[in-house]
Amino acid sequence: MKTKSNIKVLGIIAVLVVILPLVVQNSYLLQIFINIGSWTLISLGLTILLGYAGQISFAQAAFMGIGAYTAAIITVTLHWPPLLALITTAVISSIMAFLVGLPVLRFKEHYLALITIGFSVMVFVLMNQLSDITGGPGGFIGVPPFSIGSFVFKGDIANYYLIWGTVLISIFLIINLLSSRIGRALETLRSSEIAAKSMGINTFLLKMKVFIFAGVLAGIGGALYAFQLSFIAPNTFNVLESITYLTIVVVGGLRSVWGALIGAIVVTVIEKGLTHLLPLIIPDAGGELESIAYGLLLVLVLLFIPDGLGPTIAKSFKNKRNMTKSSKLKTLDQSN
Amino acid sequence: MNIEQVILTGLTNGSIYALIAVGFVIIYNVTGIINFAQGEFTMLGAMIVISFVDFGFNMITAAILTIIIVMGISTLMYGLAIYPLKNTKNSLTTIMVTMGLGIVITGISLLIWGTEARPLAPFTGNRPITFLNASISHQDLWIIGSCAVLVLFIYLMFEKTYFGMAFRACMSNKEASRLMGISTEVMAMLAFALSAGIGALAGIVMAPVTFAEYDMGMMLSLKGFVAAVLGGLTGAPAAIIGGFVLGILESVGTGFISSGYNDFIAFAALIIIMLIRPSGILGHKSIKKV
Amino acid sequence: MTILKVQNVSKVFGGLHAVDNVSFEVKPNEILSVIGPNGAGKTTLFNLITRIYDLSSGNIYFQNQDISKVEAYKLASMGISRTFQNIELFEGLTTLENIMVGGYIHGKCGFVESMFGFRNRSEDKRLEKMAKEKINLIGLQNYEHSEALEIPYGRQRMVEVARALMTSPKVLLLDEPAAGLNSVESEELKKLLLRIRGDGVAIILIEHDMETVMSVSDRIVVMNHGQKLAEGTPSEIQQNQEVIKAYLGEEVF
Incomplete structure (x- = not known):
């Protein structure tokens, strides 16, 4: 039931995604849509990991960084074609996720939070220090655009379709996953691992698979980001950015496939709003102020709408519909 | 670089980490919450004391006022954002809330104080003292000294006062202490205030050495947490040892590898130790009841 | 014939002998x-048999195979399942979905395969049919689509039983299934237990409700301070002087 309606919604979104660039031909807006797409992609893995499986991770930005730098190094330093680079990126981020998950996933909650933060910090240090390979704090310049054979994804529109195509496919895969026995098993990790084990679920292996899946999504997201911008720098993959992704899924709704998408839209709107409005109020305010907004948003949503926007809106919508239904029934009763 | 110097530097940094770690442990044991905003208290301590000194207050008055203000901020934070979560079973929520609060505090500090690193004159003389083969500045002694005094203070408070006893009761058994008429909410609030005070003190004594920057809180939180975990998250003495271990590890790393790898070393050590001894260097194993 | 054999099993928690050299055997049926x-160590014993805790010493055999070192998640497919004293239902899942999780081991779709969704539908139909059989057996029809953790407490215990049954166990460990049940529900539980046994499943039951214990048990093991105090048929246990002494002051029989 839920699966069917989710697939329907996905279809509608797919149509919207296809039409949008035909209607909106403003390149600033197109950039914003691309941005929403890549944030959704990075956050999607976190929806599954945190929202469904109940495992916190601050490593999303680090995995994005691993993906971006792998793609950059492979295409520029090794001169491999971008498609091969993207596939290699997926493989390398899954290996990295496996290696990190092996020691880390035995821990829970604040320990897991701390160690994934620690991993991110370590990755960040390496990005800055190994400047022979990564270009150091100044960044890595000249990543070519993505291409398949002779078709080059050059320009905003091509990149828009590339990223949103990946997002839609990922959401489709996740909808299927969640409606399977594996999806139900994932949800058991959140409330009782002991009962899950008693039901025959290899909880460690399952956590590992989700962690790898989230890592690969972030890695691919990072690679696409590198292809699109052609320039990457360590600061994009800082731990603080992981908190942004966390904010996105919490705001959008942790236990909804649409949480990442809704959250990415809301956070992007807030970010763009701030960049336009803040200078009017505080003239010398820098970009760092966005982070206060994210922090505040995170706290307020957790305190007042812990389910996140997506499920809360859906619920009130449903209630309204039920109410109109029941009021209709009432009028029927009265007319009888 | 000689070994004495490395150890002395490590002890100085370790004292700061130890103070932050003690804050972590106090809040964690009373409330079960890991306060990821802990390092922000230290940042605020440094920032506010510098403002008071710039304003013309003498060091002691400035320090006392700073500690009171930071404790007030912490209490406010507890009341507004942590207390409302008392019925939340999900500890991930509290992790994210304290993380978010940390970011908010960082941001507000940016608005107030800007991005520049702000200096503070050392409390006493500038000339380094030579000790064994190493040299140590007056301020380093202030740091190590205040850590020592604080440890003594905490020990006396916990062991010898009624308040301390209530605190310990709350740490070891919440249900029982509630039955004894101790309000766990009040204790939780006091834990936040006390931790903030300790954190602020760390910020005050370290400011002349490291300067104060609006964004230093997060890394301090993490390092303090690492120190607390190294100690096993069980009690103040273990946290202090954890702090020193971390400080010395870092200074060894800086001395023999490169200061760029400082953070790398700290977290690598954390991960290795957690793998070998998940309960920390001094911790005990605990078992979940089903 | 023995299906489960507990042999000199002990568990020590920091000096405290929670379970102390306990042995007994369980027959099929x-x-x-x-x-x-x-505090006698009953639940600890369950946690040892289901491998949630590691044994301090001793061995446990299931169908003559030593399971003392087998990982907990492997027991379900071998044929051991359990319920929990402090209800451990899965949050956010309905009663039906909770019970379907019990059928996890009967499914085959893996992680990647599930994402492409080729077999999900047919596999889920099969598990759902199985789960509905258990729901009918136990009488949970009214709660099928309610979130499991929001239905009445006594019913939650029954969902745990249904979920455990979904694994098609040969040995079923029930930890205080009658707690929180009213007298009508207790009667139903007794019938259910006998019916499960009738299907060829061995049941190990921890229960405080002596009425239930005495009327359904074939044999009883009495524990006190982690040790086995006595073992025998219900009538033997009721007359055992040591047991009566251990329960002195408590009106049990």
């Missing part, structure tokens, strides 16, 4: 109750 005062 029998209901064996484990009784004893609070």
